[in-house]
Amino acid sequence: MPSVRMGVKTAHDTRNTSLDMASLSLRQVNETLQKAEAGAFAVANPRGAHALAAGLTTPIDVTIDGHVGYYCGGMNQEASVTINGNAGTGVAENMMSGRVHVKGDASQSAGATGCGGLLVIDGNASARLGISLRGLDIVVKGSIGHMAAFMAQAGNIVVLGDAGDALGDSIYEARLFVRGKVKSLGTDCIAKEMREEHRTLLRGLLDAAGIGPEVDVAEFTRYGSARTLYHFHIDNLGSY
């Protein structure tokens, strides 16, 4: 229905739109965001609602004031979603492009299975960050919990703080850059040499996340796959 979509566009791309969840339902808010083709939206009183601003497909700008529940910004394409608060399980899960920025902490499985775009977390992230990552870039300014980047296939994870147990277990070709301590590495994940190409890549990711030169790429260690579990090998049976 192009005419309806045009109508929404005209209404929304010329002004900031306030959406107060004290009076609007989650479904009303998501419907407004999902139908918009441009514009900036401010969402108030999310009160931990689930799947807020999920499934956006256009380059709109959404700012959420407060803490959100599960799957905020999930499946995002092109939109920029900023959360002025904490995010529950699976923030930006399976996002395809665009940007999701959590100003507080993120719970489990942040950025899980993400294919593209940028997820920035200003605070800490808990367990299973970037699990099965497939191309999304994640920058965490704090520390991360256990089992991050489990089976991560592509994309980059940057952590300014520490990482928990079993980092990068069964990892494929995702790249992990950790500035602090790693409690333990998962199976088939090893520390790797930082070459010039990696320093350039890391600098670009830090810049994209708004982190200045006070954070030096030389302070990071790169981790990635030892590539010993890629193909079935009878000697590895115990590890499968």
Place this chain on the structure above:
Amino acid sequence: MCGIVGLFLKDKALEPELGRLTAAMLHEMCGRGPDSAGFAVYGSGAGGTSKICAVRRASNLDWADVAKRLEQAIGRKVRYEIIEDHAVIRIDGDGTAARTWLIENVPEATVLSEGEAIEIYKGVGDPDAISERLRLASFSGTHAIGHTRMATESAVTIAGSHPFSTGRDTCLVHNGSLSNHNRLRETLRRHGERFQTENDTEVAAGYLSWRMKAGDSLEQSLEHALDDLDGFYTFVVGTRDGFAVLRDPIACKPAVMAETDAWVAFGSEFRALAALPGIDAARIWEPAPATVYAWSRS
């Protein structure tokens, strides 16, 4: 799934609001556990008396008759109050012997709690309807723990609803499932613990009661639980003066905590905490795996 809420008050002025705040928190967790619900409230305990909460399983159970038989059996004055299908039985002194007598001699009822301050109420069906019918919002007290259940390990019955209490003024709620509860139940039975169901969570409650009877503090009993309980769990535990949280080492089940100068609160999800007074200025965090968090009123 299952939903858990817990509220431990530090500010005495909020005590009349405990039930109302807990009911509002429990309401938010209805979707996580729509088949049954229960709550424990720690109210004002009259020194030297015990309260026993029980729920009838047979509609023809005569509480007056139960009270009379209990009075004869233990040789002490028994008073009781009927609240819907529950009864709160009051006796002077320690209630342990009375609890044991009720479990052994009144199969038409399930004993839910015994202690100076604790009262536990449970029901099957919509959690909101249960908290309304049992007047949760009207309770005052120092701390409360609530649970909405989506059953996985045992049948949907009142007896299988949480919280579970196997020791004086102690209760436990659980989100998850234990895998070594059958063997552990037998071990605990040999140590004298009593169980009323085949439920895994009751075994965890019995385990903590057993450890605390052996001299463990609440924190120590939970440290030992990390070694002896196998499976998935987020536990919230209440004692007469204490409140604690423990998650399994891989943090399988969700948990959010918040604290202000006036209270400490637990929710399976943030939305359970969103309406608490002062939440905007609270310290909010996700409890780390295999880490005991405990508060007590000294």
